[in-house]
Amino acid sequence: VKITEEVVQYVAALAHLEVIHDEARDYAANMSSILDYVGKLNELDTNNVEPMAQVLSNSPDEISLRADAEKPSLPLELSLLNAPEAGAGHFKVPKVIER
Amino acid sequence: MSIDIRKFTVAEIRALIASKKISAQEICKASLEQIAAENPRNNSLITVMADRAMAQAKQIDSLAADGETLPALAGVPVAVKDVINIRGVRNTCGSRILEKFVSPYTATAVERIEKAGAVVVGKANCDEFAMGSSNENSAYGDVRNPVDLERVPGGSSGGSAAAVAAGMAVTSLGSDTGGSIRQPASFCGVVGLMPTYGRISRYGLVAYASSLDHIGPLSQTVSDTAAMLGVMAGPDPMDSTASAIPVPDYVAELQGSVKGLRIGVPKEYFAQGLSSSVRAKVDAGIRTLSSMGCETVEITMPHTEYAVACYYIVATAEASANLARYDGVRYGLRNSKAATLNEMYKKTRHDGFGAEVKRRIMLGTYVLSAGYYDAYYRKAQRVRSLIAQDFSRAFEKVDVIVTPVAPTPAFKLGEKTADPLEMYLSDIYTITGSLAGVPGISVPCGLVPANPDGTGSLLPIGIQIFARHFDEARLLRLAHHFEMAGGFKGN
Numbered sequence: 001v002k003i004t005e006e007v008v009q010y011v012a013a014l015a016h017l018e019v020i021h022d023e024a025r026d027y028a029a030n031m032s033s034i035l036d037y038v039g040k041l042n043e044l045d046t047n048n049v050e051p052m053a054q055v056l057s058n059s060p061d062e063i064s065l066r067a068d069a070e071k072p073s074l075p076l077e078l079s080l081l082n083a084p085e086a087g088a089g090h091f092k093v094p095k096v097i098e099r
Numbered sequence: 100m101s102i103d104i105r106k107f108t109v110a111e112i113r114a115l116i117a118s119k120k121i122s123a124q125e126i127c128k129a130s131l132e133q134i135a136a137e138n139p140r141n142n143s144l145i146t147v148m149a150d151r152a153m154a155q156a157k158q159i160d161s162l163a164a165d166g167e168t169l170p171a172l173a174g175v176p177v178a179v180k181d182v183i184n185i186r187g188v189r190n191t192c193g194s195r196i197l198e199k200f201v202s203p204y205t206a207t208a209v210e211r212i213e214k215a216g217a218v219v220v221g222k223a224n225c226d227e228f229a230m231g232s233s234n235e236n237s238a239y240g241d242v243r244n245p246v247d248l249e250r251v252p253g254g255s256s257g258g259s260a261a262a263v264a265a266g267m268a269v270t271s272l273g274s275d276t277g278g279s280i281r282q283p284a285s286f287c288g289v290v291g292l293m294p295t296y297g298r299i300s301r302y303g304l305v306a307y308a309s310s311l312d313h314i315g316p317l318s319q320t321v322s323d324t325a326a327m328l329g330v331m332a333g334p335d336p337m338d339s340t341a342s343a344i345p346v347p348d349y350v351a352e353l354q355g356s357v358k359g360l361r362i363g364v365p366k367e368y369f370a371q372g373l374s375s376s377v378r379a380k381v382d383a384g385i386r387t388l389s390s391m392g393c394e395t396v397e398i399t400m401p402h403t404e405y406a407v408a409c410y411y412i413v414a415t416a417e418a419s420a421n422l423a424r425y426d427g428v429r430y431g432l433r434n435s436k437a438a439t440l441n442e443m444y445k446k447t448r449h450d451g452f453g454a455e456v457k458r459r460i461m462l463g464t465y466v467l468s469a470g471y472y473d474a475y476y477r478k479a480q481r482v483r484s485l486i487a488q489d490f491s492r493a494f495e496k497v498d499v500i501v502t503p504v505a506p507t508p509a510f511k512l513g514e515k516t517a518d519p520l521e522m523y524l525s526d527i528y529t530i531t532g533s534l535a536g537v538p539g540i541s542v543p544c545g546l547v548p549a550n551p552d553g554t555g556s557l558l559p560i561g562i563q564i565f566a567r568h569f570d571e572a573r574l575l576r577l578a579h580h581f582e583m584a585g586g587f588k589g590n
Contacts, residue, residue, distance in 0.1 A: 044402070096440050
């Protein structure tokens with residue numbers, strides 16, 4: 001699999017990661033070699049195999065799921081404690097709408 | 100002359116405090132002194148929690164003074180991997196992006212051990228967001244193996260393993276997604292358990308790959324491992340995957356016979372790539388198990404060679420989704436030079452994440468992107484079924500499966516950092532069990548010379564035991580009997 005620097009930039013935009021020029025070359029090389037390696041999965045015929053998303057335990061739903069009841073969650077003050085910028089009970093971010 | 104806490108098991112510490120032969124504060128002080136002496140050398144702890152720990156120890160001593168029955172882990176110094184939250188304590192995940200993050204709540208596993216009297220002495224260094232096999236991906240510096248400081252402790256729970264090996268804590272919490280408890284346990288000569296998926300609540304464990312993440316203990320002995328598991332296991336309203344299957348008394352279950360136990364030895368785990376010195380020790384370990392009255396059976400697990408490829412698709416896909424939350428808005432680092440929101444996200448993530456984390460986010464985003472989802476992610480999930488099936492078929496014939504933990508002993512710092520793929524392949528024997536969700540343990544099984552010609556320092560090797568889902572009692576019993584039979588730590 002040949003990953004180009006253009007593909008790297010496309011994926012980086014999806015992942016919200018800034019990639020500067022040298023890094024694009026490194027990502028392209030790394031991703032190409034790892035994708036070549038994982039290509040070995042195609043040796044296996046999996047047409048009749050169900051995908052496994054999760055290790056499921058045998059307990060019934062009523063045991064594993066709690067009641068859908070209202071209860072106190074993390075208080076506002078604690079929720080904002082680690083915010084890089086907060087004010088008036090909100091998280092603050094750079095302006096998103098032009099007036 | 101200070102106390103070497105490595106000499107004591109969890110049960111012994113509790114008994115010594117109860118009979119007032121030694122105080123919890125003396126044990127805690129010994130732990131903190133050892134941390135002061137050794138942490139500058141091995142860098143296994145990111146945060147030392149001296150005041151909080153001493154206050155906890157004092158409470159245990161007043162319980163003892165009042166003649167109260169002490170809880171199971173009373174006065175036991177514990178290190179907690181820095182991906183597991185403790186309210187009011189910094190939780191960095193080994194990342195620059197969370198350098199100043201202070202946890203607003205406590206993980207269920209930590210809450211339970213503290214309720215059982217454990218004294219948390221510090222937060223253990225690890226690979227950034229638990230991504231790595233050598234603890235060389237931490238923003239807070241490499242951890243060094245206490246057995247040989249030129250070598251890695253393994254990863255990603257390298258700090259948790261090194262802290263126990265160096266006598267800085269009696270036991271520790273790690274997390275295991277592809278081998279991150281078992282491989283460092285093997286490299287540092289301690290016992291490391293990845294329990295069944297769902298045995299211990301993941302609430303408060305910072306997510307890397309949610310369908311594969313496990314919390315588990317690292318300890319000097321199997322009995323300490325059993326004590327820790329028993330306290331942490333069980334359902335939790337905060338994690339719907341935490342199972343309600345009853346929790347046995349794992350310590351009591353260590354007794355009893357292992358005679359007649361059927362042990363599967365899968366030939367795929369002893370193929371090309373396994374170093375001859377490791378192989379010799381694991382073979383000797385299997386002979387020991389036979390001499391204990393176990394029956395060994397050669398089995399086949401034909402999809403083993405696909406596990407690493409399967410894992411690096413599933414795990415990176417889940418990681419790319421889980422790590423989307425680090426965007427400079429609610430917590431963590433923010434690049435304040437960006438003019439727009441989108442630019443702020445991108446620059447913050449560029450500045451805050453290290454190379455390996457970015458590599459995995461990129462790979463995970465790619466395999467989930469339009470046009471590639473079926474070819475990579477869906478394909479890997481199907482292969483995961485086949486790997487899980489290898490285990491369920493094997494467990495129709497045998498009670499446990501015994502394998503090496505890692506292909507080599509601890510390697511040198513810097514030896515594998517140039518090639519990510521080579522580093523990934525060092526997890527080949529542990530990743531299978533992670534994908535299947537079965538419990539796996541690494542127990543010390545001997546020492547091997549660092550160099551193939553028989554020279555160099557002697558390095559620890561672990562042997563791995565897998566069991567059926569939720570069959571930790573049998574797993575720990577066999578591991579305990581193996582430990583008793585061997586005295587493997589010193590030969």
